[in-house]
Structures are given as structure tokens and as C-alpha cells.
Amino acid sequence: MTEMVSPLPQSRRLRDRLLLAGLLALVGLGLVGLAAKTGWDETLAQIGKLGFGQIVVLLGLSLVNYVFRGLRWHLLARRLGLETGLLQDMRHFLGGFAMSVTPGRVGELVRMRWLRRETGWPVERTAPLVLMDRASDLATMALLLAVGIGLGAGGVRYAGPVVIVALILAYLATRPRLLAGIVTLAYRATGLLPRLMARVRHAARSLARFSTPSVAAGALVLGAVGWLAEGYAFHLLLEWMGAGIGFWTAVTIFTFSTLAGGLTGAPGGVGGAEAAMIALLSLQGVPLEVSVPATAVIRLTTLWFAIGIGVIVFPFAERASLRGAA
Numbered sequence: 001m002t003e004m005v006s007p008l009p010q011s012r013r014l015r016d017r018l019l020l021a022g023l024l025a026l027v028g029l030g031l032v033g034l035a036a037k038t039g040w041d042e043t044l045a046q047i048g049k050l051g052f053g054q055i056v057v058l059l060g061l062s063l064v065n066y067v068f069r070g071l072r073w074h075l076l077a078r079r080l081g082l083e084t085g086l087l088q089d090m091r092h093f094l095g096g097f098a099m100s101v102t103p104g105r106v107g108e109l110v111r112m113r114w115l116r117r118e119t120g121w122p123v124e125r126t127a128p129l130v131l132m133d134r135a136s137d138l139a140t141m142a143l144l145l146a147v148g149i150g151l152g153a154g155g156v157r158y159a160g161p162v163v164i165v166a167l168i169l170a171y172l173a174t175r176p177r178l179l180a181g182i183v184t185l186a187y188r189a190t191g192l193l194p195r196l197m198a199r200v201r202h203a204a205r206s207l208a209r210f211s212t213p214s215v216a217a218g219a220l221v222l223g224a225v226g227w228l229a230e231g232y233a234f235h236l237l238l239e240w241m242g243a244g245i246g247f248w249t250a251v252t253i254f255t256f257s258t259l260a261g262g263l264t265g266a267p268g269g270v271g272g273a274e275a276a277m278i279a280l281l282s283l284q285g286v287p288l289e290v291s292v293p294a295t296a297v298i299r300l301t302t303l304w305f306a307i308g309i310g311v312i313v314f315p316f317a318e319r320a321s322l323r324g325a326a
Contacts, residue, residue, distance in 0.1 A: 050297070054240055058301040061233035066306060068226035069137075070094060072219050076132050079215050082119060088320075095317035097310025100303070117321040132210050132219070140223035141259045144231070148252030231255060234298050238281075243290045245281075253280045254298070274299060 067090075074089040084092075092115065096108040112126045210216070231251030238250055245253075257280065261273025274295050281291035 049241055050237075054236075055301070058233045058237060058297070059305055061229045061236075062302050062305050064229035065226035065302075066094060066097075066309065068222045068229070069133075072136060072222040072226075073129075073133055075215070075218055075222065076129050076136075076210065079210055080126070080129050082115065082121065082126070082129070084115070084119065088118070091313060091317045091320065094309055095313040097306040098314040100307050100310065114317055114321040128210070136219040136223050137227075138259075140220055140227055141255050143220070144224065144227055144255050145252055145259070148248045148255065151248040227255060230302055233301065234294075237294055237298055238286070238290075241290050241294055243281075243286045243294070245284045245286065249284060253277060253284070256280065258302075270303075273303075 070090045070093040071086075073093040074084075074086050077084050077089050092111045095114070096111045099108050099110055109130065112123050112130060115121055115126045115129075116123060210219075228251065231254045232247070234254040235244075235247050235250035238244060254277070257273045257277040260276045261270070263272075277295045277298075278288070278291045281294070282288065286294075
């Protein structure tokens, strides 16, 4: 029998769409304003420097990121005890990108719904998988920032506080006893939602499965390869536009901007990531006629490319999950 899943309330869907539309409009207006300020001819000339082959390279490097992070998802799923195959896990991971532009990326939790349909595991059993995936990204990006700052991104040294915050969040998100203790204290203080609190506490304790050094190291390596691929794409893009600032500086700016945008909670980090990227490039002496089109291109070939892949994979993942629930 097919599982019935209630859709989101119409008011909530409308609110999310309006929020995303508003953010996109603001970002678009900001980029257009900066392009107009620097001169449309210069901006378009920079974009015109890119050929079809170079765009393919940028997209290919982004795809490396998604594949390696998908492999990490598979590693964590197997460690959790899910008997899902590699292609099945990749379908879930890539299909979830279609929901990347929901506030806080909460729409990506659709992966847990697919897992519930196909494996019968309740949400509280699969929640540690999502939490570890996010925590691994935080830890990986924080380490890349630290390495980048140490190896040449001197102009981005004030990114240190973001590194510290990301590492603290990653640490807190992966400590089973600590999270379970926080939930217990919250319940004792409020006495609210006992069943939900019990489920969250159970999910927190399940994180112990991921605490082995081999799993943690594997997750970090796979994540690092993925994010470095996109950082390298940003480095190449700046080189092609005549604004080489060094590999590690480019990686640091890309990683910091992506992380800063994500920490704002805005859909896909829209707005915050673009603003941070343009500002940091300007601090490195990159003129606006280069930083504005470079920011627009790298966001199109990373975030929006991922969403495009997600939109393509999503209906296949949905149909496969419905067959699994039948």
C-alpha cells in the first residue's frame, strides 16, 4: 500500500516561494547595480572571455564535488546500518538538491522521507545520517579555511572566527552524549513534547556509530576532495578572467563565502554568499568588473547547477520511493 504523505500547507509553500523570489530579486538587483556601476561593457567583456569548453570544465569540477559528497553519504548510510545500494544513495543525495533553496535547506530532509518509504526506517533512525552529513561539511570547510589561511590567504585572516564557529558546531553536532544531555535538560526544564524529545534523544545516541576514526577520516577526505574541486574551479575562473590571486586564496574565499551564506539560513545562502565573495575579492584587489561576473558565473555553475541536477533526479527518486512503499 502506497504511503500517503501530506503536502505542505499552501500558505507555507507560498511564503517560501515569496521569500526565495525576494532574495533572488535583491541579489539580481545588487549584481545589476554593481555591473552598471563598473560598466556593462567591462562586465560583459569578462564573461565573454569564457568559452564553451571552460564552462564545461567548471561544471565538471562541480560534478566532482557532488559525486564525492554522494559517496560520503553512502559511506555514512552504510555505517548507520542502512542496507541501501550506492546508486540508491546517490539518487537520494542528488535528488535532495532540488530542495536546496528552501529556508535553511530544510527541504533536503526529503531524503529521510525517501528512506522511510524504501527501508521502513522511521525519521528518528535516519536523522543521524543527515546530521552527520551536515556536520562533515562544516568540519571539512572549516579545515579548508584554516589550511587556506595558513598557506597564503593572508587577506582573509579575519575569517578565523567563522572557522572556530564551524568547528564548534561540527563538534557539538557529533557528540552523542552531549546532544542527548542537552535534550534531556531541555525536557526537564520545559516538560514539553515528551515523545518528540525521546525520539530526538534516541537519534542523538545513534551518532555513536560514526565516532570511529576510520569513518570520520573517510568522511573528511571525501568532503575535502569535493569542496577542493569547486574551490579549484573558482581559481581557474579567476585566472581565465585575468585576476589570478593564488590557489589557496581563491579556495579560501570560495569556502568562506559558501559557509557564510549557509550560516545565514537563507535559501541556498543566496545573498550572503554573493556579498561575501565580492567583498573578499575586492579586498584582494580584484576590480568589480571582474569580481561581479566571476561571482555570478561560479554561483551558476555550483549552486544552481546542483539545483538543476536535483530537479532532474527528484522525480525519479520520488517514483522509486513510492514503488518501495507499495
